[in-house]
Amino acid sequence: MVNTEQELSSINVTRNTTCAPNSSTISSNNAAEQNLTEKPFTHPSTSYFRIQNLQQTYNLCDKIHVVIQAMDQFKRNKTEGGDYFRAKMYTTGLLASGTTDGKIVDYNNGSYSAFFTLRWSGKIAINVMLINSREAIEAMNRVRNVKPTRFVYDGTFVAEKLKKVVRCHVELPSSKHTCDYTDKRTGEPWFCEKPSNMPCSAYSYHRGNTHLGGRETRAVFKPTESRLFRDNNAIENPCFVVVMNINLLCFRYGKKSTGVKKIYVNESNEQTLCIESSSECRRNNKFKVERKLAAGFYFKDKWYSNECTLKNITVQLALSSGCLKHKRLYFFGDSTIRQWYEYFVSKVENTTSQKYTAGATWYTGPLYANSTKNNMTFFFRIHAYPIRARTMRVDDIKYTANEIDDIIADQNTIIFVCLFAHFEATSLQVYSRRLKTIKNALLRLYQRSPKTIVFMKSANTRSYGGAVGAVNVGDWLAMQFDGEMRKMMADIPNLYIIDVWDMTNNHRVGDNIHPPQIIITEYIRIVLSLICT
Structure with a gap:
């Protein structure tokens, strides 16, 4: 219309x-x-x-x-x-x-x-x-089959005066003596090579080894395959x-x-403007898994959804209307959902993010903030292994499904979840299994608190280069993982998939795994349009 x-x-x-x-x-x-x-x-x-x-x-x-x-x-x-x-x-x-x-x-x-x-x-x-x-996709599929777990993770073991760094992953060669850290509640596997003369309980720190992971992945590509991913093939001036x-x-x-x-x-x-839907966004609007139209479009940097009409709303307006007051907001997942946590905290007056534990990092959390004036709390924790991040304490790594199970939820509880980027260097089966644990936790959540709202952020596009970037963090793979998430989560009540793929894909600032605030603002406007109905 x-x-x-x-x-x-x-x-x-x-x-x-x-x-x-x-x-x-x-x-x-x-x-x-x-x-x-x-x-x-x-x-x-x-x-x-x-x-x-x-x-x-x-x-x-x-x-x-x-x-x-x-x-x-x-x-x-x-x-x-x-x-x-x-x-x-x-x-x-x-x-x-x-x-x-x-x-x-x-x-x-x-x-x-x-x-x-x-x-x-x-x-x-x-x-x-x-x-x-x-041909590039065929090369990626071959590499994924040959080396389904492509990234390298370092586990640091500390016991008295001893300190050793070993390999860890969701699976390790059977020839290695390993420590099994499979989560007892979710069944999610994680293993580390067992260092000699040290107990498995000495596993203290985790980090992603980007340099070594990239080098090992690059070695799997054939020279003729690597050339398929070059960013520039010497065409300096495009024909015009x-x-x-x-x-x-x-x-x-x-x-x-x-x-x-x-x-x-x-x-x-x-x-x-050609507006697709004049109906206001409400919680009964279930955003579609498969769309015949684009998710929306930008005009003057404002996002127009093709699903429903968004409110002209900000965090400040939501607070003044009372719809965000007394809310407890939980953010679980990767750094792209941490951006949402940081955005909310930055927009609430006299609210500052803090480290939840002594060993927490600003990148992985756990982080928290509270607003006494609005009776609001905010909490962020990164999803558990695999985590491609800086050094962090093992004690601070918790599985999202377990975190959701431990929440005492009610109608004032709002949960945000996103995980995809750190899983791309593993198989789709690993990712699907993790989604299944979160889905089961959400179904248990709705049994005890049917009015709790959950938002699942989709994957978004990013900039990257070369064969290693394409097969470990690239958009083609992210699109496959995102499709799996949409199918897995489609039938969960009170869960809303916030489709941000198109919002980064076509914005003028270009693809960015961590979009600038001008895009984050439009993400949050969708969320607030559904919360404040």
Whole structure:
């Protein structure tokens, strides 16, 4: 629907050509590519996209169909699918952006379709990115099968004057003498190599060894596979042409390189937006696991959800209205949910975050804060192993399911959960098993406190580089894990999945595992719209 009584704004578009690369650019790169590898792979500087059935004019809320053709480095059409493309539309001057309606359609023959709904008028650019080629994904899957537990974790054992550092993980080679730290309540496994002449009870500190983990993962990739993940393949200047007022920018290689097509439309204002839903967000709005539309779009840096209409609400307004008073907020998970804890604490007057234990760290917690004026408390603790973080005390590591079981909950209890990033360097089975323990804990929670609200934050996109980054923390893998979370948690009552994937994917500041406050503010506005109903 269009939220204006005015006539639909028209989008004036001239006829276009495809966003194809400059032929001289391609020919100059063919020889270099053949020297790298003879095996064809999807290449961004040869692939192109076009708008299907381009019209002279469009109306607000019309659909745009973008056809993507994958091509290899030798300028030949690909005949198989499996590439990971992302696309978005944006208008820089209006601080407006939106992503595709649903997933990009893969026809398994080298061609793809991306569909957009025109949400605002103005000069709109359409951007397509090749995140991972089919061949890169095949390489990642091979590495994951060969080395399903790819990260390295150090366990420090301390006993009297002895101190030794050993390997720890969710599984270790059977040839090693190990200490078994499987959690008795959840059954979640964790093992460390047993140091000689030291008891298992001497396990005192944990840390992620990023350097060694990256080196060992890199060694599993074949040289021809590593080349599939390079951020730049020596195309220093992208081809840029102007054809009948439509700017065409060809693909460049890697996630940071894009293809752009601009269409020119009428000047925009907030009264002529294409709003999908006029119904106010309420707790009976169950955000969908699978969507046919984008989660929403930005206009003037404000997020418009396609599920329901968000309130113009802040933490301060929620406090003044009383809807946040007397609340106890618990945050369990990774550093992306810690950002939410920090945001809330920073917005409540005279409230300061503190370390909950003597050995706590600001990165992993446990942390707490309280507001006497508002009778509010806040608590954050990182999820348990695997934790890819700085050195922390083993005594401070608690499983989220156990933490939820130990909460004395009521209608004033609100729980926030997010875990994905630290699990990407393990198998999907490890992640699914952890989600299952949390799901069971939430079902037990609802038996004793049916009015407690739980928010599950989705994964969000991030910047990264190279083969190691792609297979250990990359977006393609995060998307698989996020899909598993959505399926696992879909049927839990009073649980709301806050879909932030699109909110980082298409925002003007770019992909960031720790988004800036301008994005966090919009996350929290969704949460407050559901709390304060």
